[in-house]
Amino acid sequence: MIELRNVHRRYRRPREVHALRGVSFAVAAGQRFGIVGESGSGKSTLVRLLAGLDRPTSGEISFDGKRIDALPERKLGFLRDSLQVVFQDPMGSLDPRMRVRDIISEPLGRRDPERVAELLTAVGLPADAAGRYPHQFSGGQRQRISIARALAPRPRVLIADEPVSALDVTVRKQILDLLAELTDAFELTLVFVSHDLAVVRRVCDTVAVMRAGELVELGEVDQVYDAPQHPYTRDLIAAAPNLRAELARLQGGR
Amino acid sequence: MTLEVCELSVHAGTHPLVRGVSFGVGRGERVGLIGESGSGKSLTASAVMGLLPEGLAPTGSAKLTGAELIGAPERELSRRRGRDLAMVFQEPMTALNPLMRVGRQVAESIRLHRGGSRRAALRAAVELLDAVKLPDPEQLARAYPHQLSGGQRQRVMLAIALANDPALLICDEPTTALDVTVQAQVLDLILSGVAERETALLFITHDLAVVAKVCTRVLVMYDGRIVEEGSTSDVLTRPSHDYTKKLLAASDLEAA
Secondary structure, eight states, rough: OOOEEEEEEESSSSOOOEEEEEEEEEEEETTTEEOOOOTTTSSSHHHHTTTSOOOOOOOOETTTEEEEOOGGGGOHHHHHEEEEEEEEEEHHHHOOOOOOHHHHHHHSSSOOHHHHHHHHHHHOOGGGGGGGGGGGGGGGHHHHHHHHHTTOOOSSEEEESTTTTTTHHHHHHHHHHHHHHHHHHHHHEEEEEOOOHHHHHHHOSSEEEEEETEEEEEEHHHHHHHHHOOHHHHHHHHHHHHHHHHHHHHHHHH | EEEEEEEEEETTEEEEEEEEEEEETTTTTTEEEEOOOOSSSSHHHHHHHHHTTTEEEEEEEEEETTOOOOTHHHHHHHHBTTEEEEEEEEEEHHHOOOOOOHHHHHHHHHHHHHOOOHHHHHHHHHHHHHHHHHHSSSHHHHHHHHGOHHHHHHHHHHHHTTTTTOSEEEEEEETTTOOOHHHHHHOOOHHHHHHTTTTTEEESSSSEEEEEEOOOOEEEETTEEEEEEEEHHHHHHHHOOOHHHHHHHHTTOOOO
């Protein structure tokens, strides 16, 4: 579905940064592909390239067999319909002056009350949400609205960029499980980007670990987590606070 | 008790945001305050520090080493802040002066409370920067905040907070904005910093794994109230309040 070959991205301004250093991987249709990395790993650059919002300095990116790395903006229309992005901060990506029905139908380019109702149901919001404004919803509900908007044009690929990082703990799990459900129900391919290993493990079947612009490890989620091969992956797993391990330590200490 | 909070409330007009919380933190004790956004955990800490936003009024009592903080004149509070009680926030960039070299910022907080010469304070500042494991502290003391990484800035904040061996250190989500590998290092520094000084620690976080690692006792806040408290192992392995159970279930991403 998505293929990257030896992708580099260099920025010259504001300072020289080699954000991606020869990244290659392929995401198959129906996969739930996680990308994990810390700040400076290049994961945000990768999202921009996959969404056609930026171009690589060198290397190839193809979507469904078609090269997108060199296409002019006017020829990227097919990508805008087939690939949608859900961002971290729903408040920053929802226009506060628009009603939910207009926000959700915006990618359709026309009013479609039936489709809006269908999408609201799919993301677990009440039908009367359509007439309200973003500020009238909680953080978790706002993220449901952005997911509904992303699904509106019936995309085949959904990119979720840190979709639960701004949410409270009790809401986070609901949104993660919703994304997993929707991926199944709509037969989507999911690319899920996060700094949080535990979150990726819950949603994805495959994970790519990035560090300083390079892909250091790629494999099935369980395999990478239970038997990490690269030293950096091991460090990352060891450093991440793990509730189960801490609880086991507390219980053992009595 | 180093810190003794009794029936502390915070109101916005007539609307209660913190509803009569009482707790204590003993010398060298590490107490976690957990809850979600809107639970009142950060407001509780701000009320103790005397740093509530305009329009919010505290009532009740919070005594630090026996002396009342609530309603104390601002002159007294600013004398005690940075000396008896110190705070580390989530975002160090907003707490540091962007126009002052970091070594001088640490030195100023030493001199403000202890006096002495500029040169002696700067020497002490470099030692503190070394103690929070910043590389090449003499060089780094001459840097401005924007030249440092997020983790380095948080180490500088910790150096400032610990500069005068405070009786109480309040940390409000100190590692939430940091990468996981950096978070682990900063948590270790907080633990060793308070252990060396027998500083009482009040640690605010939404992350149960972090609180389990750092704290010996936990207070759970929900809707402005403390709904459960006890030893970390009791609260996290045998929670009694429904909200604590819900929080635990939601935090465990490995469960179904």
